[in-house]
Amino acid sequence: MALNPLAPPWLIEPGDANALLPGLWSRTVHREDGAIVVGGVPVAELAERFGTPLYVVDEAEARQRAVEVRSALQRAFAEVGSAARVYYAGKAFLSIEVARWMTESGLNIDVCSGGELAVALAAGVPAERLGFHGNNKSLAEIDRAVAEGVGAIIIDSLQEIERVADAAERHGVVQRVRLRVNSGVHAHTHAFLATAHEDQKFGIALADAADAVARIRSHAGLAFLGLHCHIGSQIFGADGFAESAARLLSVHKELLAGGDVPELNLGGGFGIAYTAADDPAPIEALARSIAETVAAGCEDLDIPIPAVAFEPGRSIVGTAGLTLYTVGTTKDVTVAAQDDGETAVRRYVSVDGGMSDNARPALYGADYSARIAGRESAAAPALVRVAGKHCESGDIVVDAEYLPGDVAPGDLLAVPATGAYCWSLASNYNYLGRPRSSP
Structure with a gap:
């Protein structure tokens, strides 16, 4: 069982919150000097050139x-x-x-x-x-x-x-x-x-x-x-x-x-x-x-x-795509975990996109994963919920994930397996610009 009682039963606290699980990511994705690289290109270069949120598709x-x-x-x-x-x-x-x-x-x-x-x-x-x-x-x-x-x-x-x-x-x-x-x-x-x-x-x-x-x-x-x-x-x-x-x-x-x-x-x-x-x-x-x-x-x-x-x-x-976000704010929320009054902390990590670039969590309750993309960290894992910036409480990108506990504003965040039904369902809700796509 996961150590944080707010985590869903299937989500196990990882030994390394930087690890890229095979099967979720394009096969060219790996880390070099701590940062994620896709198709031979560091994602930080893509974010600098195109901005975030950004769909990245590995041809x-x-x-x-x-x-x-x-x-x-x-x-x-x-x-x-x-x-x-x-x-x-x-x-x-x-x-x-x-x-x-x-x-x-x-x-x-x-x-x-x-x-x-x-x-x-x-x-x-x-x-x-x-x-x-x-x-x-x-x-x-x-x-x-x-x-x-x-x-x-x-x-x-x-x-x-x-x-x-x-x-x-x-x-x-x-x-x-x-x-x-x-x-x-x-x-x-x-x-x-x-x-x-x-x-x-x-x-x-x-x-x-x-x-x-x-x-x-x-x-x-x-x-x-x-x-x-x-x-x-x-x-x-x-x-x-x-x-x-x-x-x-x-x-x-x-x-x-x-x-x-x-x-x-x-x-x-x-x-x-x-x-x-x-x-x-x-x-x-x-x-x-x-x-x-x-x-x-x-x-x-x-x-x-x-x-x-x-x-x-x-x-x-599906696995050919990933989405890059920039973290804007983080906040710890204390939540009653059980009826006996026990509490636990969930960290909200808010990014510069959301349901306008990935409607599937709001539409279907779809689950995704995430990793800090611009660096590796030795910090202990913390349970996070990655949230979007839209005016909807249901604007969630990743409902439950473990990220290094020092995740902070300015960090690049990568969500894998977004090649299918993300760009095609994207919108301009709240007048956010529809994300660009970088093959």
Whole structure:
């Protein structure tokens, strides 16, 4: 147990509050003369040049992770006699440079708005390598996607069938589409609930898939690729994917009676470590387990193994990013730790950013880690809560962490694993400038 009773049970007081835990940081991150270096550049140089808060993205890490994820999935499905197609989920973090990194690493790209589509096209990504998601695509977005020759549009509602078909007819093309369905499996961080989870805005009920596919096939301008399902996010194991695949394959077999169904899309959601308590399965193990499950399911149903598509985002770009802050103030707060009146001290460390550059703790209760970035310290660890500067009591960057007890105003603070869903969710709340990004 942690010594400070205010610490969550999973947070153990470290022997060295300067140590950089492997798995949370980009693999190029290390300390030189006490200071954190990323991609060969001291973070103090980046802070001096660009100011803080600052997103720092390690291109080498992002590219390496993209290749590792793609290779693991393709290798696993090749071993069972099939193929895997990998789309980078642009919603995690999309810029022109990131789009180029992903396509040069052999991945396709998922977009879910006209803006993301424009970024991908501006990056030179061939339209046929794009998938277009979204539960409420506008007519203008659909029209441009069809006109540009987007490789697949993911149908999310019955109304979209007619809208995409109309656009395809106007442009004189055959548009490839997938149908998003809800398998009834919803995966959370460490577990999944095998219950009906159709009460959400995305997709249609799996029971309605056959009728929807019949409507798609009734249009000469639409080509049906297969079913699509996304069970959740920040998933550490393969059980949820296995259960979802089993349910989808039963319907997949039914649909084969009416025509070709060349692929099955199992979505994304592979998790990463944000704290020492997180233990995601390696992508190689996940890929192998999912491939074996799909192959076994197809054998039981006596159907060919389809090509299987995936849409990872966080697992590729998450650990490639870190955020730099400058400490502004610190204060010790005495808190009643137990009902018997015992008290303990929590140190608030306030930084020059907050929920405007990382909304996830406020939105989801997400946990992060932190380290002093500009120096090492021999001071004893102290329990801290890293807070932002916004006018919200819930503006917390890191809820609980041990930092050297001499953390002080002016210190550089680094928060790892902020490559996904931080820049893309950033805002100008309280008129703070949106942080810059330094690849």
